[in-house]
């Protein structure tokens with residue numbers, strides 16, 4: 001039992017090792033040997049935090065708290081950051097993957113290529129393994145290849161699928177919810193497009209799908225999850241703002257954390273958007289999806 005968890009933890013440590021170097025390693029190198037937090041040292045620290053993709057506002061806030069105080073010394077910087085990051089993740093809300101008895105709908109959105117369809121395949125597999133009946137709604141009718149890709153994932157995972165080539169995505173989702181209710185599915189996973197002719201059209205389409213879900217299944221547990229690619233760094237924060245305004249997000253999944261040096265976006269999103277990261281993608285295979293545990297993440301970052 002212990003060995004199993006230890007192994008899991010070591011994997012996470014490996015996954016976030018580049019981020020740990022960018023964020024914790026570089027800050028410690030920049031300030032750890034100093035006597036006091038002089039303006040010069042604080043400037044250095046701020047630069048390092050910004051280049052680790054923590055965001056300008058958050059970096060400035062962390063540095064400001066160290067100004068005009070004498071309690072925390074540069075040698076304590078690691079503990080200081082660890083406490084601050086823990087607090088930020090806790091304040092962003094529960095990271096639990098909630099499932100209720102009855103219907104659960106996961107509405108998955110995000111820009112093109114971030115890993116939405118892959119995430120849906122992995123999630124279907126995860127829920128199937130815990131004995132749930134899973135229905136996938138192929139809401140990306142914009143790209144024919146996206147539906148094919150979903151078909152393959154759904155077969156692999158043992159999930160059912162509703163797809164209608166070139167149909168209006170909202171109508172596909174409508175049909176999926178009817179089917180889920182009639183046939184007692186536990187979970188509906190809604191895939192969506194990430195690129196339409198323009199941003200306005202995409203957001204209008206997502207709003208329409210969201211409104212179908214809200215009207216058709218108000219009793220369902222409804223999760224509205226934004227998928228972000230860890231490698232996009234600060235750009236991810238901008239995406240979170242745009243999607244949040246359109247569809248009122250409830251959580252984030254961070255993909256491609258494997259090898260990324262920009263995993264600090266987890267902290268930036270938690271801080272700026274108050275959105276919990278619930279899932280992390282750590283590879284391309286069906287099993288490469290983990291529930292995000294803030295304590296484990298922090299431990300892995302700081303060792």
Ligand SMILES: Nc1nc2c(ncn2[C@@H]2O[C@H](COP(=O)(O)OP(=O)(O)O)[C@@H](O)[C@H]2O)c(=O)[nH]1
Pocket residue numbers: 110111112113114115116117118119194255256257258280281282283284288
């Ligand atoms: N390394 C890695 N690659 C991933 C991960 N998630 C998705 N991908 C890859 O990212 C690419 C785009 O994924 P896709 O699901 O089609 O993105 P979508 O356009 O948002 O639906 C594919 O090549 C996936 O294999 C991950 O967690 N790690």
Ligand SMILES: [Mg+2]
Pocket residue numbers: 116117118140146192
């Ligand atoms: Mg897709």
